[in-house]
Amino acid sequence: MKNIFLLLCLSLFLLPVTYAQAPLSNLEGNASSITSKLGTALSLTDVQKPKILDVVTAFLKQRANILPLARDNEKAYDTKLNSFHNGFYRKLKAILKPEQYEQFLQLKPPTNDGTNVLSQLFY
Numbered sequence: 001m002k003n004i005f006l007l008l009c010l011s012l013f014l015l016p017v018t019y020a021q022a023p024l025s026n027l028e029g030n031a032s033s034i035t036s037k038l039g040t041a042l043s044l045t046d047v048q049k050p051k052i053l054d055v056v057t058a059f060l061k062q063r064a065n066i067l068p069l070a071r072d073n074e075k076a077y078d079t080k081l082n083s084f085h086n087g088f089y090r091k092l093k094a095i096l097k098p099e100q101y102e103q104f105l106q107l108k109p110p111t112n113d114g115t116n117v118l119s120q121l122f123y
Helices: 003-024 025-040 049-074 075-097 098-107
Strands: none
Touching: 025 049, 025 098, 049 075, 075 098
């Protein structure tokens, strides 16, 4: 009984950390998956795909680097994430055609859905 209680306590303690890090644990894989989805949804050209992959990878790495702030200093995390989002969107605009960028904005999930890899770009 004591072991079950300890296991439960440990699980509850680690769950938020594990959950928060899970989407970012495989940056390159997630970046490839996101680029693939964007490639299909936005009809990316062969020239655009590697550029988008680079921008998405860089953004995901930035997010991963500030993830501890989400737990320790939420205001600082939100400020930095907002700054990263602005830079990311600016870079996307430079790569995508205007109609592709508008289509991209329409891909935003209504909520931060852990099952939708595109949520990582918006939330």
